[in-house]
Amino acid sequence: MKKQIAILGSTGSIGTQALQVIEEHPDLYEAYVLTANNRAEELIAQARKFKPEAVVIADESKYRLLREALADLPVKVYAGEEALCQIVAETPIDMVLTAMVGYAGLRPTMNAIRAHKPIALANKETLVVAGELINELASLSNVPILPVDSEHSAVFQCLAGEIGNPIEKVILTASGGPFRNCSMEQLATVTKAQALKHPNWDMGAKITIDSASMMNKGFEVIEAKWLFGVRPDQIEVVVHPQSVIHSMVQFEDGAIKAQLGMPDMRLPIQYAFSYPDRLKASFPRLDFKQCTELTFEQPDTTRFRNLALAYEALHRAGNMPCIINAANEAVVAAFLQDRISFLGMSDVIEKTMARVAFIQRPSYEDYVATDAEARRIAGEMIKHA
Numbered sequence: 037m038k039k040q041i042a043i044l045g046s047t048g049s050i051g052t053q054a055l056q057v058i059e060e061h062p063d064l065y066e067a068y069v070l071t072a073n074n075r076a077e078e079l080i081a082q083a084r085k086f087k088p089e090a091v092v093i094a095d096e097s098k099y100r101l102l103r104e105a106l107a108d109l110p111v112k113v114y115a116g117e118e119a120l121c122q123i124v125a126e127t128p129i130d131m132v133l134t135a136m137v138g139y140a141g142l143r144p145t146m147n148a149i150r151a152h153k154p155i156a157l158a159n160k161e162t163l164v165v166a167g168e169l170i171n172e173l174a175s176l177s178n179v180p181i182l183p184v185d186s187e188h189s190a191v192f193q194c195l196a197g198e199i200g201n202p203i204e205k206v207i208l209t210a211s212g213g214p215f216r217n218c219s220m221e222q223l224a225t226v227t228k229a230q231a232l233k234h235p236n237w238d239m240g241a242k243i244t245i246d247s248a249s250m251m252n253k254g255f256e257v258i259e260a261k262w263l264f265g266v267r268p269d270q271i272e273v274v275v276h277p278q279s280v281i282h283s284m285v286q287f288e289d290g291a292i293k294a295q296l297g298m299p300d301m302r303l304p305i306q307y308a309f310s311y312p313d314r315l316k317a318s319f320p321r322l323d324f325k326q327c328t329e330l331t332f333e334q335p336d337t338t339r340f341r342n343l344a345l346a347y348e349a350l351h352r353a354g355n356m357p358c359i360i361n362a363a364n365e366a367v368v369a370a371f372l373q374d375r376i377s378f379l380g381m382s383d384v385i386e387k388t389m390a391r392v393a394f395i396q397r398p399s400y401e402d403y404v405a406t407d408a409e410a411r412r413i414a415g416e417m418i419k420h421a
């Protein structure tokens with residue numbers, strides 16, 4: 037029996053790499069559902085190639101185009117947010133890969149967990165916004181959440197065979213992004229074109245900006261708390277520009293385990309699919325003849341304030357991580373439209389964190405309201421920035 041995989045966000049960077057993994061192992065995996073936000077042409081091409089049971093496009097105006105283009109195939113076509121949330125519960129699905137971007141991932145992920153589907157989690161924003169709720173649901177439904185984010189996959193791989201051995205520290209590596217060596221003066225004028233050029237990884241626009249601003253690493257700290265049950269003071273970030281060590285775990289005897297490899301997301305995607313097995317893969321190997329230097333630096337939270345703000349959100353807990361995520365989504369969208377400066381992003385985020393009402397024990401409805409309120413407040417500030 038082939039594992040039936042639902043890929044939410046199949047047209048994106050993670051989604052297309054997940055399809056490459058499926059292509060490498062046609063005897064093991066099948067794409068059962070493919071979904072996209074609005075790139076209908078890509079979704080049509082994927083559907084013709086992978087012949088999933090169904091496709092869903094969030095943008096309802098693309099429904100007819102999609103349906104007509106796939107009329108000759110036995111592929112069910114749906115559109116809209118509601119369909120996207122419902123499809124994950126279909127009986128034949130064995131695993132849901134959450135590879136859409138942002139807060140939009142929360143509801144489909146919750147539904148998939150309720151329907152007892154194991155989650156391969158790329159969409160870190162879901163854990164940032166509502167990690168506690170997701171963990172509660174997952175334990176109620178007895179559903180595993182397998183990390184796809186390369187750092188968390190590295191930690192997860194280091195933890196294999198360590199059942200019962202407590203973690204002393206999780207050490208997340210960060211490339212430092214394209215602006216690692218920029219002064220404050222330079223950061224004040226960096227452009228979106230510069231920010232979109234990541235030195236080591238080729239990713240979607242939003243996470244690429246998050247990497248340049250180090251909000252991505254801040255979010256990964258929050259993600260690590262929920263995935264591995266560690267306290268904030270047990271999560272350390274170290275800048276490692278080569279991105280060869282994908283992250284590390286320190287145990288109580290002081291031993292540190294690391295996972296190394298080429299920066300290639302297909303490995304963590306495949307490991308989430310195949311866990312606990314490892315599968316033969318054709319991905320490029322790390323060659324120590326080429327890789328002669330591994331270096332480490334401390335992150336600078338003066339220049340990269342987002343990292344400090346994310347730790348603050350994690351310490352304050354409640355709906356604060358939801359607030360920081362919503363404010364960040366608003367400023368990143370604005371930065372990509374040249375409506376805010378690079379450093380202006382952190383200013384708006386910090387002020388939004390101070391202005392949205394704090395809730396200690398948020399319900400799902402509180403998260404929805406918090407997200408909307410934080411976007412509204414951040415949006416106002418962007419307009420006047």
Ligand code: NAD
Nearest residue numbers: 045046047048049050072073136137140158159160239240
């Ligand atoms: P991307 O922008 O390349 O792709 C996003 C996908 O999600 C697309 O298929 C798009 O159609 C879909 N999508 C976007 N908004 C949506 C919405 N509102 N409703 C439904 N679908 C929507 O992004 P990506 O780089 O593939 O990242 C996806 C997720 O994986 C993000 O949460 C990111 O943080 C995480 N992640 C990515 C990488 C990477 O290497 N790209 C690494 C680690 C984690």
Ligand code: MG
Nearest residue numbers: 185186187256
């Ligand atoms: Mg990562």
